[in-house]
Amino acid sequence: MSYWICTTCGVQTDAVEVQPSTCRICSDERQYVNPDGQSWTTREAMVASGNYRTTVTPEQPRLMSLVTSPQFGIGQTAYLVAGAKRLLWDCITYLDQTVIDEINQQGGLDAIALSHPHYYATQVDWAEAFGVPIYIHQADEQWVTRPSDRIIFWSGDRLELAEDLILHRIGGHFDGATVLEWTQGDTGRGVLLTGDIVRVVAERAWVSFMYSYPNLIPLPATTVAQMASQLSTLSFNQLYDAFHRIVENDAAGAVARSATRYIDALGGTHD
Template sequence: MVHYICETCGVQYERTNEVPSYCVICTEERQYVSSMGQSWTTLSQMVESGIYKNSINLEEEGLHSINTTPSFGIGQTAYLVQDKGYNVLWDCITFLDPHTIEKIKELGGIDAIALSHPHYYSSQVEWAEAFNAPIYIHEDDKEWVTRQSDNIIFWSGESLELQEGIVLHRLGGHYKGATILEWQNGHAQKGILLTGDIVRVVADRQWVSFMYSYANFIPLPSSTVERILNDIRNIEFSRLYDAFHRIIKEEAKQRVIESGERYIKALDGTLFNT
């Protein structure tokens, strides 16, 4: 029996003899099944192929990005936040090999893994077992976990402090339990927000957007975006990193608020007349 991985979203499943008949993540309206059909692989097949490798790059003091090349699944970026001897892996990627484990151990390992939403659960249990780390997932997204583990901690409420200065906030929107990470000491104590694609930086790096489904272009209602903005107004940060290595380097909080206000005007029909 093996842990199969959906090649479209990169999420790993419970151990089975036969490939799953479908991916519960991809057949849901926020994601999609590849036009080439459902396909599966395993982590051992990925490693043995020699095709994939992870790049671990220093973004700024205390923050490394982790990317797989060539891109696999959704193609998101994971981040390693380092603060006062405490290392948090924010979001996850599927590919994990001995070289990656060695390099991350050289950086102090991983003390906790925190996830923004189900699209990035990937092979989170493999990562947790490799580094003996707990996985923090909001309980509102419990139903989407495709591989169970004693390492998973389902937290509740609107926020959770993992370590002094590192706080998870449930924003909802993209998923009911959609979460962002506030790193208060990041960017020289000005604050960094890591958002997955709960808040996603768009092509114009001075703006962000909020969607129920990015793949299928399903927007969120204006009332939900207004609630998200109210939560973000209570968080202090000046820089923002999203799931696809897009960065708002300065005045990120103001840019998010202005983006949300623009989004609401567009949905309410007051931004433009076409």
Template sequence: MNKFICNTCGVQTESAGTVPEHCWICTEERQYVNPKGQSWTTLEEMVASNTYSNEILSEEEGLSSITTVPSFGIGQTAYLVQGENFNILWDCISYLDTATIETVKELGGIDAIALSHPHYYSTQVEWAETFDAVIYIHEDDKQWVTRPSDRIIFWSGETLEVAEGFTLHRIGGHFKGAAILEWKDGSAGKGVLLTGDIVRVVADRQWVSFMYSYPNFIPLPAPTVERMAVQLNEIRFDRVYDAFHRIVMNEAREAVQNSAKRYVDALNGVLFKT
């Protein structure tokens, strides 16, 4: 029995005796099946290959990024946030080895894992079991869990305080249960949002964007982005970290609002004429 990992999205399945025919995540319109065909690996195969390692960097006091090198799957970055006697892993990556475990334990371990949306579920149960952590997923995305576990807590409503200083906000958009993490003490007490790609920092780091599907270029409707902007405006933050190690360093709350307006104006045909 193996727990297979999709090579395209990096999400792990529950134990199976044979290779699955399709990836439940990739066959949905927000993701894609590799043009070369569906392929799978396992965490054991990844470790044995000696191909991968995880780069763990200190981003600011209390925050470390974790990224697999070379890139695997979607290539997202996870973040370990250290609070007062409580550490939370924001989003997850597929690769986990002894070196990563040792470094994370040196940083205080993991008490909880919180996920922005299904594309980053990866090997979340492996991480949770390794560090004796619980997993927080919004109940609206329950159907996308490909490896069930008693460690998963399906939360409901619009906000959840996971621990002092850490609040999850369901803002939807990319997925119905799409969430972001508010870290109140981040950026020297001015507040940080960790957004996955629910709010994605673009090439010009003073702007962000919002999408239903990034690889397939499907935009979100204007009313959805307007609603998201209202919710985001109610949160105090000065900095944003997205899933691909892009950061709006300062005045991020204003940047998000400006970006939402620009996005809506573009969809409504008032931003430009071409």
């Protein structure tokens, strides 16, 4: 029995004897099946290969990024936020004892929270390694490919994990799509961590919103307007997305401007 990992998205399955024929995550139109065909590996095989390394890098006081090289799966960045609780925001696939030891030496983890299914990765392995719960919005329960008693399915639009760490379900990319508000980040001015529910674009003063990024399927204007309305109630100066892109200043303004531009473009009124 093996916990198979899809090499395209990096998400792990429940234990089965034979490699699955399809990946539930990649078969959805928001992701894609590799043109070369479906392929699988295991975390044990990745560790044994000696090819991978996950690096923990300070970003600002009490915020660290976690990146695997060479790139595996989607290639997302996870973040460790050392707020009132030590929270792993989103997840990456590659985990070995070196990473476990490094994080434990810095204080360990108290919880894991996910923005959406594309970054579930080996979340259960991480939760078991650190003995912590996983927070996933109930609307995305159907996308969990490896069930675990450590998963807490929360509901509603807001969940306070700690006094300075608040999950907000804003929808869009997935029904349960969630962002993390870290109120004490950026020396108290606030940081929003968004996965790619809100994606920082090439010009860092702007962001965008999509139903599918690889297949370039936009979200409806009404959905983006609702997302922007919810985000307008939050206070944050910086925004970190899942691909290590950062809006360094006035991120709340960037989100508002970008939502207006997006809605205008879809409505045919953008010059």
